[in-house]
Amino acid sequence: MGLFDFLKKGEEKPVQKPVAQPAAKPVAPAAPVAAQPAAATQPAFDTYTVKSGDSLSKIAKNFYGDASQWHKIHQANLDKIKDPNLIDVGWTLKIPKS
Structure with a gap:
């Protein structure tokens, strides 16, 4: 089949219909998952204690x-x-994870 075969008229090949697949057996729904405690998930923040000479831009x-x-x-x-x-020395700041 060449690049310009689509230009040839009268040689169109019929489109083959896909063969029907047998229906899949339904899967039983999984048991509900209990809510995980918040301690099990990773926190969205790190923490940082401000030191002398720090600024928000230095921390960032x-x-x-x-x-x-x-x-x-x-x-x-x-x-x-x-x-x-x-910002004051000694403050514990939350640092969002990027």
């Missing part, structure tokens, strides 16, 4: 490799960080 650079991702840390810690330019 350490965790994400990109200082401009500081806003992720700020959003995750709005309960503590009112001004992203002012």
Whole structure:
């Protein structure tokens, strides 16, 4: 069959219909899975304790490799960080996993 065989008129081959497959046996539904405790799942956050000289951008650079991702840390810690330019030594911050 060549590249231009579709241009030849009158030599159309009939389309073969697919052979019907026998119906599959129904599978019994699995038993319901009990809810896993929250401790079994991995947390969506790491934690970091602020040290002297730290800033959100320095922390973001350490965790994400990109200082401009500081806003992720700020959003995750709005309960503590009112001004992203002012963070206190000793605070334990949640660091969202990327």
